[in-house]
Amino acid sequence: MRAYFSQREAAIDRFRRHPAEVQERMFRYLMHRARRTRFAADYGLERIHTPAQFAAAVPTFDYDSFRPYRERMLAGERNVTTQGIVRLFAKSSGTTSDRSKYIPVTRESLWHNHTLGMRDVATLFTAAYPRSKALTGKTLTLGGSCTREGRNLVGDLSALLIHETTMWSGWFRAPRIETAILSDFDEKCARICRECVQEHITAFAGVPSWNLALMRRVLEYTGRRNLLEVWPDLTLFAHGGVEFTPYRHSFEELIPSSEMHYMETYNASEGFFAMADDPRRNDMLLMLDYGTYYEFRHGDTIVPLEGVQCGVVYAMLISSNNGLWRYEIGDTVEFTSTDPYRIRFAGRTRQYINVFGEEVIVNNTDAALARACERTGAVVAEYSVAPVFMSLDRRGAHEWVVEFESMPESQERFAEELDAALREINSDYDAKRRTTLDRLRITVVPQGSFLAWMRRQRKNKVPRLSNDRRLVESIVAGA
Numbered sequence: 001m002r003a004y005f006s007q008r009e010a011a012i013d014r015f016r017r018h019p020a021e022v023q024e025r026m027f028r029y030l031m032h033r034a035r036r037t038r039f040a041a042d043y044g045l046e047r048i049h050t051p052a053q054f055a056a057a058v059p060t061f062d063y064d065s066f067r068p069y070r071e072r073m074l075a076g077e078r079n080v081t082t083q084g085i086v087r088l089f090a091k092s093s094g095t096t097s098d099r100s101k102y103i104p105v106t107r108e109s110l111w112h113n114h115t116l117g118m119r120d121v122a123t124l125f126t127a128a129y130p131r132s133k134a135l136t137g138k139t140l141t142l143g144g145s146c147t148r149e150g151r152n153l154v155g156d157l158s159a160l161l162i163h164e165t166t167m168w169s170g171w172f173r174a175p176r177i178e179t180a181i182l183s184d185f186d187e188k189c190a191r192i193c194r195e196c197v198q199e200h201i202t203a204f205a206g207v208p209s210w211n212l213a214l215m216r217r218v219l220e221y222t223g224r225r226n227l228l229e230v231w232p233d234l235t236l237f238a239h240g241g242v243e244f245t246p247y248r249h250s251f252e253e254l255i256p257s258s259e260m261h262y263m264e265t266y267n268a269s270e271g272f273f274a275m276a277d278d279p280r281r282n283d284m285l286l287m288l289d290y291g292t293y294y295e296f297r298h299g300d301t302i303v304p305l306e307g308v309q310c311g312v313v314y315a316m317l318i319s320s321n322n323g324l325w326r327y328e329i330g331d332t333v334e335f336t337s338t339d340p341y342r343i344r345f346a347g348r349t350r351q352y353i354n355v356f357g358e359e360v361i362v363n364n365t366d367a368a369l370a371r372a373c374e375r376t377g378a379v380v381a382e383y384s385v386a387p388v389f390m391s392l393d394r395r396g397a398h399e400w401v402v403e404f405e406s407m408p409e410s411q412e413r414f415a416e417e418l419d420a421a422l423r424e425i426n427s428d429y430d431a432k433r434r435t436t437l438d439r440l441r442i443t444v445v446p447q448g449s450f451l452a453w454m455r456r457q458r459k460n461k462v463p464r465l466s467n468d469r470r471l472v473e474s475i476v477a478g479a
Helices: 002-017 019-033 038-043 051-057 067-074 107-128 157-164 185-196 208-222 245-254 362-376 411-425 427-433 449-457 470-478
Strands: 088-092 101-105 138-141 146-149 152-155 201-206 236-239 261-268 271-275 284-286 292-298 301-304 313-320 327-338 341-348 379-388 397-406 441-444
Touching (some): 002 019, 002 107, 019 051, 019 292, 019 313, 038 067, 051 301, 088 157, 101 107, 101 157, 107 157, 185 208, 208 449, 245 362, 245 379, 261 284, 271 313, 341 362, 362 379, 362 411, 379 449, 379 470, 397 470, 411 427, 411 441, 449 470
Parallel strands (some): 201 236, 236 261, 397 441
Antiparallel strands (some): 088 101, 146 152, 271 284, 284 341, 292 301, 292 313, 313 327, 379 397
16 A cells, blocks of 8 residues: 555656646647547547647537537447446436436546545645554545436436446445445434444545535434544545635534545546645645646636646646546636646536626635635525615615524624625625625525525535525425
């Protein structure tokens, strides 16, 4: 194990120091793999030898425009956009649409992207905390579910990984595969409690909201006060999918230990892209040797990795070993460093509020919420924001539907502090507050309301920002 970690540390250090060279290698590798595919024939890839030629010849794609290729892969056609037949598809309803989405997952990406990312979490964590007990026991993984659709295996990415890598991961992961991929969340939690409270669990991984619900069920089942009384050597939570800040206080109460560490990862259905590599920082290292070639869009301008600038929010495009080409995945990132390349997740390209010209994005609202909580002592478990549309006798506003873990002494003061923080962070919002927008409004829903909504909608996370009121009205109606 130490020999493997040493080898991977050296490879990671190589792309830290030589990012352009490694990305060039990924580009050549992908072009080689695309030979004799339908996509290569359509766009003349055999005549393309440089990234500049590639960008000029191949258009960008999103989920809708990629549909003809995806449908051929789903039908079992060989050599569509990548070598061979694709039999695995990550299925998601997404965060901005009720429509099911099917993302191809090739065997190559399964092992040399997603699974390599999981191994690198261990590599980088061990490098940062060489005395940690995280790898002495098992990792509790709260996966999704998957089913057969014809000859294809379709479901949550986490379930596909658990299902397809059992021989590799079964010895260090819990619970049993039959439990991990159950679709009924209540039954899954009940079985995990029965199977895992006697296991030597030292780490867990997944989306914070669902893991928080599971951990509370574990305490109810055991009658313990905190998770250290159940699993004394618990030292790592590798999390991703949503901003962790709103959940940190709750996890620190559940696991009151200075030896507990939280490691952010960026693992989407389309690929494993980044992870925290330095515990002193709050950003993530962009992983450059996972079979992904990156491009980044700001407005109408698309640049390769070496063209990005710090402080600019970009939409991310990938060409990858799962058969996606110049594919805009719907996420935005902000670069915090270009030596090495580090990013923060900035939100979804379609998840923002700009009804009144305020141009508010998710990292604005996350940051404002953190400031308001710090100033008032409140702890927010979940939130979602929507516009309150103006009328003939009323200015517009933002409505924040909030689920508190710890209520502020005064909701009025909390709203004032949140509004002030957002004005400090976003100058467009501040300008609109002086002209067309009233102060934001807070609607408090009971604890568990957001989790209940996610279960009804079969989603892993709640969209933070919307430009209409359907989402917040759905959450409030079900509260």
